[in-house]
Amino acid sequence: MAKVSRGRKVDTWKTKKWYKILAPPQFDYKPVGETIASDPSLVIGRTIETTLGDIDGDMSKQHIKLKFKVIDVAGENANTEFIGHDMTRDYIRSLIRRRTSKVDVNVLVSTKDGRVLRVKASAFTIKRANTSQIKAIRKIMEDIILKRSKELTFDDFIYEILSGKLSSLLYREAKVVYPLRRVEVRRTEIKSVKVEA
Structure with a gap:
């Protein structure tokens, strides 16, 4: 063979x-x-x-x-x-306390130069907030994230997120509704290069 x-x-x-x-x-x-x-x-x-x-x-x-x-x-x-x-799970977990509230925001935005991304942020209150306060905090955060994304190019928007500037802005505006301990823009996901007309 x-x-x-x-x-x-x-x-x-x-x-x-x-x-x-x-x-x-x-x-x-x-x-x-x-x-x-x-x-x-x-x-x-x-x-x-x-x-x-x-x-x-x-x-x-x-x-x-x-x-x-x-x-x-x-x-x-x-x-x-x-x-x-x-952000790592351990870090986010370290921000959560008993008898407090965590306010989550999930927004799809487009930047000044047409990049589309999903932005997820969380606010951590000092004490437990009621439903209307949570809704008000969420609305403020969503409005600011949408506004800043439209005003900035993709690179500048990402810089503002990673440098902590956007988190600081969210904290300053939302703490008027209810005392906050911290705000973090915890996740971004790029969806597409440009917005469809």
Whole structure:
């Protein structure tokens, strides 16, 4: 019986190449990781998660997780775009106290330059708020988030979120209704590049 020649086995690892993943321009192209692939086209679309603390060296921001997606490859560098952020569950859990209220907001917004994203924020009260107070706080937060998104470009809006400026604005305006301990914009999800007419 004849044997089928399988030929020489190729070590697939030898055909693969390492690519350095870079953060987007608004994060100064900082290296955020590496990935390996046999072809540059296979790198496009991959996602990576890091923390704001790792990018800017401020360890007090380790609870803020950033998500990037590779959009193109230039030589050994894989360039990315920002696709959202999140806060760790442990951090959010640490803000919740007994006999207090947590007011959640979930808003779909579009920025001045047409980027669409979902923004989720939470306000934490000092004591338990009643239903009408919770509704009033939620309305104020929704209105401010919608207004600021329309006034700012995508990059500026994301900067305002990650720097804590938007959270501070929400806190100042909403605490008039009922005393608040903290407000956090805890999550963003990029939905599309531009708004359909």
